[in-house]
Amino acid sequence: MSIQTIQSKDQLRSFLHDTIQTTPITDIHSHLFTEDFGGLLLWGIDELLTYHYLVAETFRFQPELSYEAFWAMSKTEQADLVWQTLFIEHSPYSEACRGVLTVLSRLGLDVSTRDLNAYRAFFASMSTTEYLKLVFKLSGVNTVCMTNDPFVDEEREVWETIGEIDPRFHTALRLDPLLNAWDTTWPRLKTWGYSVEEAFSEKTIQGVQSFLRDWIRRMNPLYMAVSLPPSFQFPEESPRGRVIETCILPIAREFDIPFAMMIGVNKRVNPALGDAGDSVGPSDVRAVERLCAQFPDNKFLCTMLARENQHGLAVAARKFRNLHVFGCWWFLNNPSLIEEMTRMRFELLGVSVTPQHSDCRVLDQLIYKWDHSRAIIEKVLFDKYSDLMDTGWSLQQAEIQRDVADLFGGSFWRFLNRPNPAAKA
Numbered sequence: 025m026s027i028q029t030i031q032s033k034d035q036l037r038s039f040l041h042d043t044i045q046t047t048p049i050t051d052i053h054s055h056l057f058t059e060d061f062g063g064l065l066l067w068g069i070d071e072l073l074t075y076h077y078l079v080a081e082t083f084r085f086q087p088e089l090s091y092e093a094f095w096a097m098s099k100t101e102q103a104d105l106v107w108q109t110l111f112i113e114h115s116p117y118s119e120a121c122r123g124v125l126t127v128l129s130r131l132g133l134d135v136s137t138r139d140l141n142a143y144r145a146f147f148a149s150m151s152t153t154e155y156l157k158l159v160f161k162l163s164g165v166n167t168v169c170m171t172n173d174p175f176v177d178e179e180r181e182v183w184e185t186i187g188e189i190d191p192r193f194h195t196a197l198r199l200d201p202l203l204n205a206w207d208t209t210w211p212r213l214k215t216w217g218y219s220v221e222e223a224f225s226e227k228t229i230q231g232v233q234s235f236l237r238d239w240i241r242r243m244n245p246l247y248m249a250v251s252l253p254p255s256f257q258f259p260e261e262s263p264r265g266r267v268i269e270t271c272i273l274p275i276a277r278e279f280d281i282p283f284a285m286m287i288g289v290n291k292r293v294n295p296a297l298g299d300a301g302d303s304v305g306p307s308d309v310r311a312v313e314r315l316c317a318q319f320p321d322n323k324f325l326c327t328m329l330a331r332e333n334q335h336g337l338a339v340a341a342r343k344f345r346n347l348h349v350f351g352c353w354w355f356l357n358n359p360s361l362i363e364e365m366t367r368m369r370f371e372l373l374g375v376s377v378t379p380q381h382s383d384c385r386v387l388d389q390l391i392y393k394w395d396h397s398r399a400i401i402e403k404v405l406f407d408k409y410s411d412l413m414d415t416g417w418s419l420q421q422a423e424i425q426r427d428v429a430d431l432f433g434g435s436f437w438r439f440l441n442r443p444n445p446a447a448k449a
């Protein structure tokens with residue numbers, strides 16, 4: 025194969041654009057589900073409009089509306105109100121609003137008509153199977169990792185009967201109640217037949233380890249995951265500290281899977297808003313560094329929610345190769361912050377990072393979350409390659425393809441020590 029060298033900045037621009045557009049993506053964290061999970065897989069315009077990011081924004085313009093009145097409305101009524109408030113009465117340029125328009129437009133719908141019922145008719149004409157296929161195609165996503173929570177009854181019931189998982193999806197074992205609410209979780213484990221007690225006895229440790237083994241065997245997860253408050257510390261004299269040290273980390277080593285920590289969420293600062301009521305606070309990166317140092321045989325994935333933590337976290341990843349940083353999470357998933365974080369991470373970590381995940385809760389969002397992020401990653405990469413060309417470095421097309429494939433999943437799969445399913449695509 026002849027070596028194709030990039031000859032000019034114009035050529036760089038167009039080659040990079042094509043590569044970014046055509047490289048298949050592994051989306052390493054979402055809240056999407058396969059069709060087997062029935063109503064847990066959300067899609068369509070009313071789900072898009074009632075995304076909790078948009079619910080929070082709607083209340084800002086509705087000082088008279090009680091929370092109870094909103095939650096008592098049907099989904100269609102809620103969607104009507106969000107549309108009227110955020111799209112008709114004000115310009116929808118917030119990132120979450122813009123996302124809805126990107127989705128409609130990429131689906132070939134005319135956003136200039138502002139005709140919500142016509143959009144509803146389009147979605148009503150699609151089957152879930154058809155729509156899944158269309159969204160994977162339009163988003164350029166090859167595989168999506170779900171968030172699989174055995175503590176959610178509706179989901180646990182599906183796991184009792186489910187067969188093979190749709191190969192476009194992977195699983196992640198999510199463990200928030202085990203780490204963040206031990207006092208109400210241990211009695212549940214006991215009901216499910218694990219011989220645990222409140223105290224962290226040997227019996228409890230064995231019981232929790234069996235619970236983790238059972239679910240890992242059932243789900244075959246890519247990683248175990250938890251979201252953690254800004255107060256998260258390690259080591260810590262607490263049920264959470266004990267569960268991590270005596271249960272999660274040994275089992276993660278046994279199955280050779282990472283422990284993913286999503287740190288910095290202050291849950292329910294406004295409980296009446298439901299999922300929209302969580303907030304952010306700065307956390308201590310030292311806790312992550314201590315885990316990485318004390319458990320060099322464990323792998324850690326980490327994303328942090330506070331903007332203030334991003335630089336420290338990227339520096340931590342330079343110190344510990346068992347730490348892989350990922351995504352611009354939740355309130356950071358806005359163009360200005362994605363660009364700032366991506367630039368800084370590329371400068372500190374090169375391609376040894378996964379710059380983005382979608383966090384989609386609604387299938388259709390795969391289209392906009394990735395369209396918007398791809399454009400920013402392209403812009404930042406262009407500047408980085410351009411700087412290299414200015415030194416006289418010769419840049420090969422295949423090297424650009426290699427780097428983009430790494431950023432869109434390759435580095436993640438290598439960290440996991442598993443084959444990248446997109447590599448065969």
Ligand code: RAT
Nearest residue numbers: 055171251286299354383385
């Ligand atoms: O971004 C979100 O949708 C949040 O509500 C959370 O789900 C967060 O991403 C999480 O995984 O805890």
Ligand code: ZN
Nearest residue numbers: 053054055383
């Ligand atoms: Zn999430």
